[in-house]
Amino acid sequence: xxxxxxxxxxxxxxxxxxxxxxxxxxxxxxxxxxxxxxxxxxxxxxxxxxxxxxxxxxxxxxxxxxxxxxxxxxxxxx
Amino acid sequence: xxxxxxxxxxxxxxxxxxxxxxxxxxxxxxxxxxxxxxxxxxxxxxxxxxxxxxxxxxxxxxxxxxxxxxxxxxxxxxxxxxxxxxxxxxxxxxxxxxxxxxxxxxxxxxxxxxxxxxxxxxxxxxxxxxxxxxxxxxxxx
Numbered sequence: 001x002x003x004x005x006x007x008x009x010x011x012x013x014x015x016x017x018x019x020x021x022x023x024x025x026x027x028x029x030x031x032x033x034x035x036x037x038x039x040x041x042x043x044x045x046x047x048x049x050x051x052x053x054x055x056x057x058x059x060x061x062x063x064x065x066x067x068x069x070x071x072x073x074x075x076x077x078x
Numbered sequence: 079x080x081x082x083x084x085x086x087x088x089x090x091x092x093x094x095x096x097x098x099x100x101x102x103x104x105x106x107x108x109x110x111x112x113x114x115x116x117x118x119x120x121x122x123x124x125x126x127x128x129x130x131x132x133x134x135x136x137x138x139x140x141x142x143x144x145x146x147x148x149x150x151x152x153x154x155x156x157x158x159x160x161x162x163x164x165x166x167x168x169x170x171x172x173x174x175x176x177x178x179x180x181x182x183x184x185x186x187x188x189x190x191x192x193x194x195x196x197x198x199x200x201x202x203x204x205x206x207x208x209x210x211x212x213x214x215x216x217x218x219x
Contacts, residue, residue, distance in 0.1 A: 009101045074196030
């Protein structure tokens with residue numbers, strides 16, 4: 001069975017289908033509750049973001065590994 | 079310098095383990111000041127908005143997390159925007175950055191006033207989110 005690999009920070013995940021809900025990727029990466037995060041797709045590991053997915057968005061994955069980070073929606077200047 | 083994390087509360091140790099597993103395998107506590115620990119999140123590449131290319135990032139976290147909220151990010155060196163614009167709530171010689179100075183002998187450091195508003199704080203493992211929480215502030219410039 002084909003497995004698509006995605007990396008979220010240091011967490012490596014595999015899925016056998018595409019697209020995948022961003023909320024599922026966030027949850028699998030430990031970003032819980034997922035609706036308090038956005039999923040940023042990176043150009044390369046630790047690279048600049050090239051796309052931002054909201055939890056309800058579908059994320060197309062494929063045979064090439066993809067790199068993401070789960071960015072919390074919260075945080076504020078004090 | 080690394081402190082003995084075995085002396086910390088079980089909940090804090092669980093949070094550190096989650097942080098190491100999910101984001102930052104080399105994360106470690108390098109200083110403690112009162113109820114706050116300073117966690118070394120390692121060295122990272124900065125976005126192009128900065129004159130500097132890399133920074134070492136620290137998060138200031140209460141030892142009784144999740145019962146209290148993290149507050150403050152420290153960077154070494156003190157960062158400057160490439161366009162020379164001032165950075166809001168970014169301080170040099172701030173009292174909250176002194177423990178890093180003392181513990182690591184670093185002097186060129188900056189303290190960023192940044193709090194934990196609307197961040198997950200239900201379980202000890204929510205401490206793992208400190209990594210992206212800190213870097214989010216740095217990326218804002």
